[in-house]
Amino acid sequence: MRQQATGLDHIKTVLAMAFIGGVVGISAADLKVGDPAPEGEFDIKPWILPNEDGVVVDMKDGKVHVVEFWATWCVPCRFSIPHLSRLQEEWGEDRLQIIGVTDEEVEDVRPWIDSNKAQIKYAIGISGRRGPQRTWFKEADLSGIPAAFIVGPRGRIQFIGNPNGEDFEMTLIKVLQGRFDASLQREAAPLFTTLRKQKQAKNWIQYEKVANQIIAIDPKVFVDTQIDLYETRLVDMKDPEGAAAMGAAFANTGLDSDPEGLLLLAERIAVSPRIPDGSRDLDFALEITTKAEERMETPRSKAQSLATKAAVQYKMGQVRDAISTARKAYRLAPESVKEDYREQWVEYKRSGGA
Numbered sequence: 001m002r003q004q005a006t007g008l009d010h011i012k013t014v015l016a017m018a019f020i021g022g023v024v025g026i027s028a029a030d031l032k033v034g035d036p037a038p039e040g041e042f043d044i045k046p047w048i049l050p051n052e053d054g055v056v057v058d059m060k061d062g063k064v065h066v067v068e069f070w071a072t073w074c075v076p077c078r079f080s081i082p083h084l085s086r087l088q089e090e091w092g093e094d095r096l097q098i099i100g101v102t103d104e105e106v107e108d109v110r111p112w113i114d115s116n117k118a119q120i121k122y123a124i125g126i127s128g129r130r131g132p133q134r135t136w137f138k139e140a141d142l143s144g145i146p147a148a149f150i151v152g153p154r155g156r157i158q159f160i161g162n163p164n165g166e167d168f169e170m171t172l173i174k175v176l177q178g179r180f181d182a183s184l185q186r187e188a189a190p191l192f193t194t195l196r197k198q199k200q201a202k203n204w205i206q207y208e209k210v211a212n213q214i215i216a217i218d219p220k221v222f223v224d225t226q227i228d229l230y231e232t233r234l235v236d237m238k239d240p241e242g243a244a245a246m247g248a249a250f251a252n253t254g255l256d257s258d259p260e261g262l263l264l265l266a267e268r269i270a271v272s273p274r275i276p277d278g279s280r281d282l283d284f285a286l287e288i289t290t291k292a293e294e295r296m297e298t299p300r301s302k303a304q305s306l307a308t309k310a311a312v313q314y315k316m317g318q319v320r321d322a323i324s325t326a327r328k329a330y331r332l333a334p335e336s337v338k339e340d341y342r343e344q345w346v347e348y349k350r351s352g353g354a
Contacts, residue, residue: 031139033160034182037065037151038135044099044125046106048113055123057099060155064091064176066098068148068163069137072112073104077146080163085121087169090300090334091176098122103133150175158182177260178220188214188222195225204237219253223261226250227268235274244281251288259295262288263308270308270315285312303333307344319352 031038037059047054059065068084070077088098099122102109106126113124127133136149140160148168150159152175159171174180191214198207211229214222230250234243247265254262266285269275289312293305306329314322326345333341 030141031136031157031160033157034186035157037149037155037157038132038139040135042099043128043131043135044101045128045131047123047125048106048109049117049120049122049124054125055097055099057097059151062153063095063097064153064172065151066096066148066163066172067132067136067151068098068100068146069102069133069142070100070146071102071104072109074145076164080146080148081116081120083169084163085119086334086336087172088122090336091298095176100124101127101132101136103127152181153178154181156181156183178258179223181218181221184218184221188217199232199236202236204232207232220258220261223258223264226261227265230265231268231272231274234279235276240279244284247281247284247288251284251291255288255291255295259292260301260304262292263305266292266312267308270312280315282312282316286316299332300334300337303329303337303341306332307341310344310348314348319348323348323352 042057042059044054044057046052057065066084066087068080070080084098084100088096100120102124104126109124109126113120127137137147140147140149142160146163148159148161148163149157150168150172152158158175158180159168161168171180191210195207195210195214198204198210208229211225211232214225215229219226230243230246233239233246250265251262254265266289269280269285270282286309289305289309293302293309296302296305306325310322310325310329313319313325323345326341326348330338330341330345
C-alpha cells in the first residue's frame with residue numbers, strides 16, 4: 001500500500017479534502033518550515049475542550065503536533081473539524097496531539113463549541129495575549145485561516161499551510177511515519193543533485209557512494225533512496241547477487257527499525273515496471289512482507305501490509321490467496337482510504353474469475 005510517493009497503481013491513497021479553505025499567505029516570515037517550534041509556555045487562556053484544565057503541551061515530547069488556527073465564523077474552518085477529528089482518532093493521543101486555537105472572545109466560542117462538541121475530538125483553546133496567536137500565527141506572517149502547523153517529534157516545524165489542502169495530510173502521515181524531516185531534506189538536497197548527475201552519467205561507483213551518504217543521514221527518512229539503490233543494482237548495474245545481499249541486510253535491520261520500509265521494498269520488487277519478471281525475487285518479497293505484517297499495529301499499517309502481500313501473491317500467480325488477502329486489507333482499512341483497497345480486491349476478483 002502506498003504511503004509515500006511510491007506505490008501500487010491500483011491503490012491510490014486518498015489524501016485530499018474536497019474543500020478549499022481560506023488563503024494562507026506566507027512572505028518574509030520569522031517562523032518557517034524547518035525552524036524549531038516556538039519555545040516557552042504554550043499560552044492558552046482558557047481551554048474550552050477537553051475541559052478548562054486543557055492538555056499539557058510540550059513540542060519536544062516525542063509526539064507529532066498539529067496547531068490549527070481557526071474561528072467559529074470561518075466557514076472553511078468548519079470543514080477541517082471532521083478531517084482533524086478523524087486523524088486524531090485514527091492515530092491516537094500517544095502519537096498525535098491536535099490543538100485548535102482561536103483568538104475570539106470566550107463568550108463567542110463556548111456556545112458554538114457546546115453545540116458542536118460531539119464532532120470535535122481534539123483540544124480547543126483561546127490564545128492569550130502572549131499566546132500562539134502571536135508567537136506562531138503572526139511570527140509566520142500568516143494572513144488567513146484555517147492555517148495549520150505540523151511539528152515533528154523532534155520539535156521542528158514540518159509544514160505551514162491550509163489543513164484542508166492535499167499536501168497537509170500527505171505531509172502529516174509522512175511525519176507520523178518518520179519519513180519526512182524538512183531539515184534533513186534541506187541537508188540532503190545537494191547530495192540528491194549529485195546523485196541524479198551520477199545516475200545520468202551511469203557512474204555507478206559514485207552513484208552508490210552518494211546514495212549511501214544520503215541513507216546515512218537518516219535511513220528511515222530516505223528509505224526510498226535505499227530501495228532505489230537496490231533496484232539500480234539489480235537492473236542498471238546487472239548485479240543480482242549484490243542486490244540480494246543488500247535486500248537481506250535491509251531486512252535484517254529493518255524488521256525492528258522500519259518494518260513499513262520492508263513493505264515498500266517488497267512492493268517495488270513486485271510491481272516496478274523497471275524490473276523484468278524474471279529478475280523479481282518474489283519469494284524474498286513475500287517473506288519480508290509476512291514478517292513485517294506481524295509488526296504492524298494500527299489499522300492503517302495492517303491494511304498496508306496486507307495490500308502489499310496481496311500484490312506479491314498476485315504477481316506470483318497465487319490469485320485466490322491474493323483475493324483473500326486483499327479482502328482482509330479492505331476490511332481493515334480506515335474509512336478515508338477504504339475505497340482504494342476495495343479497488344484492489346475487485347480488480348483481483350475480476351482477473352481471477354472469482
